[in-house]
Amino acid sequence: MKLVLRDYQEDALKSVLKSFGLGNQNILVVMPTGSGKTILFTELCQKLQGWLGDDGAILVLSHMSLLCDQSKEKMNKFYPTMNVGFLRGSDMPSKKDNVIVSTMQSSSLDYKLYEWIKECKKEVKLIVIDECHREFNSSYQNIYEWFPKAKRLSVTASPFVKSKLIKSEYDDVAYTLPMQTLVDRKRLVKPILKTIKFDGKELEKKVALIAKIYMEKELGKKAIIFLPSKMECEVMANTLNDHGIKSYPITASTPEKERELIFNDYDDKFGEAQVLISCDVLTAGWDSYEAEVCFLFCDEDSSVSAYIQRIGRTLRPEDGDSVKPHHDKQTARIYAIGNSPTIKEGFIEKLHNLNYNPDEAIKNAESLEAEIELHELLDDTTSDEYKYKIETARAISMTKKLKMEVVEKYIREDRIPKRYMKNIMGSLEDFASTTGGKRKATQKQIELLNRNGVKIEGATKNEASLLIDVVAKTNNWKTKDDSKWLVQDGTHKGKKVWQLPHAYRSHVKKAFPDSKATKLIMKWEKEGKNGKV
Template sequence: MQLRPYQEEARKSIHAEWEEGRKKTLLVLPTGCGKTIVFSKVIEDRVKMGERVLVLAHRGELLDQASEKLEKATGLKTATEKADKTSIGSFFRVVVGSVQTLMREKRLSQFPTDFFDTIVVDEAHHCISDGYQRVLNHFEKSNILGVTATPDRGDMRNLGTYFDSLAYEYTLPKAIKAGYLSPIKALTIPLKLDLSAVKQQSGDFSTRDLGNALDPYLHQIADEMLEHCANRKTVVFLPLVKTSQKFKDILNQKGFKAAEVNGESKDRQKVLEDFDKDKYNVLCNSMLLTEGWDCPRVDCVIVLRPTKVRALYSQMVGRGTRLFPGKEDLLLLDFLWHTERHELCHPAHLIAQNDEVAKKMTKNIEEAGETGLALDLQEAEVQAEKDVIAEREESLAKQLNEMKKRKRKLVDPLQFEMSIQAEDLTNYVPSFGWEMGPPSEAQVKTLEKLGIMPEAIDNAGKASLMLKKLEARKSEGLTTPKQIRFLESRGFQHVGTWQFETAKSMIDRIAANGWRLPKGVVPSTYEG
């Protein structure tokens, strides 16, 4: 099986992390971008090296899917460690294992601690839980690959408490732009749903309270669906089985062909097959279909289970991001959830790189929704970034002017970031343990040597990113921090975008003129 370019890059990056001693590494791929194919090829590589591999997951569907894809992509067959099935005594080099089974002491103790050389954790955002940690800590010498589709920096910080590195990340916008996933449009429906009385449970909203809060609005939501997605293939996520069943009945009364599945559905497989074959055009579920189920025909997703957890939100929306012949886009219907205390996930959070842009996107999408207009998420992000940059530059103008006036030998990192227009530095948030620690002594000395004030950089991750940026700029022949500081203190703009030689030439001219601006040079309009 021929891997896509980004999949091959991911495969190589994972091996590189392990070779460099980072034993616990992450792969982040959006839903629909072939994460199972990538880790199947990585497993094939490790088996060829004589290793034994465990694929660990928390649901039977994920284990079955991994086993099927692995055999299809590589020809490797697997043994199973789940309930009454055991891999003990099997000659297969790969085992697919249920975490609920392996976490039991009686089952886990049958395996020597060095039995598996490599462990792949599917849906790795779950692996911080006690059950996963019990299994992973038992096989303490193994290389670990965690695979997840979560796009959220907060989730990444949580994962960073266990994993050593991020081997490879492929973003949703990149996948859409490259034509691997469907474009996404978001429409905010001006229907206000009051969640102010909903309690919190395990870091998110209580599903029981959500079901009660949602109940009065179900008929209105169904009417909005008639207007906006009557001709689409729709999946609706709801908080409770009884709410899901009630909504299915309401939709059928309105003229939809709706079905419902939940964890107790005996005919679940038949319903899913009938939905795929167009017997139904709406499928309601109470959070059953967040993982391990694919129906590429889905071109509308409605999240009626509001959440603060972006990994969960991403999983729900991911049910509709795959391509299908004739499918033009995925429509997300969003609602005006009223909550006093918590920031909810909205369509913007799927692709926005920071909360500031996400908030601006959400506001712009809501304003467009008042006129019934659905916005393409990528176009909305571009506009929101422009709006945020304009607002940020205005608010920082005074602060930067103050910095430029200060008599310091070294450059404040903020001035440098703004001058070179480095959004990745300005928005940087540490994810992994080593990144969160203070800069090392070597980093501090190198930053000082290169002209950056190290006291203003409070973590090793940002220091590392700053040093990489400085090294890259040096190789590209761009301005140094000291050149930027000197010229911008004289009123020149965005000196960070100039070439080194251009800046040197201007500084030499100023020096030759008694450290005064040469005649005819207007700094505010001068372009280097």
């Protein structure tokens, strides 16, 4: 069967390959549940077969066996000639396999993988991390230490660890896809948030509240309920069953065969199972075309990641392809219950809106402001990423004021390497008195920037000078006789000659042709200085 990518999957694949081509080693892709992240990296593995050569390998990691099964199944289905092997439990890849699928639960994974690599004389060139919001623990880090030269592609629907944004941990956010885009294209049903206040902790009241809402508003609809513990799941299931609503608790201790029978019944439109109740088993790796109601509690232990993952279980269209007018399932209702003492009023509503409609995700200023707001909602204003976002917003404002349109665009699109962003405000303040100018950057400037990892097109000479200044500050470049270009008197005393407005330089040369300032300007122009170079 031929694999045909959807348009946004094509865009994501191109963005990933472009990002790696620009030299980024560790990149992130954010796509919502139901968008086909597994399809994306399946196609990527196929595209990179030539790049791997005879001795290269790709390692695909997940935290769940179910996700590993799905990955291998899709690879075998669409590319049966691709050599894909399992590494888990007693399963070991063969010598010919160059795509290795494994779960972090595999005992001594790093050691077994290293031994296989050594025996087969393979080199891991790429590591793909599925549901990468879980990768910040020692198990994953051990793997990365084994293969420090390998490129890494991390994919997730929820770029958070607990309630901390993790995008700053990567060299590049290569692609983001807002949930609203897929809803607008009828690839997902629209999530409708319904918040229910509940400040109590008593299990009986909690169970009674859910049962009441379900029977009054959603009776007969397939629902998923997320609760904190196995015991609460069992009590909830017993309560609903006592009311004639066929319900099952799904926990880590539910046998696999029993779980499969329950899922089959639930996924049958005319099956008896109406409600599934779970702690975290259904958070990732499982979706149902029939599920259209989700209940979840938001308390002090809630995480942003869990919220995004859980609501995603209900968003797939009932035919698995697209929402059609004749479908019964047109929306998914999300009942968020509770009001945590550790998050601000309205947090869930704002989180839901940011996740559903983030205004082109990370790609423009509006979403940057949304991310800043999210940090503030999470009381995360001391983190390095929050400070970085604030500085980025300031830089966008300053470049707009200075009419540095290309630099502004590149900052908005997160295309200037992060190591340089820490110095960009200092350079912008130095350039605050300069005029925009329309002259194009020189070839010498462009080549210098390219050599230092700043790939920029269409910049003016002034913009290139700014970026060179940033690079120089970041790399602690020494400049020869920098002080000789200081203006010694007048309005602009203390500034370097290239920081003077162009109109001011022209005026000084005409009005005071024999002055020290004119001689300084003429000398600088004759030597072709462009700032720091």
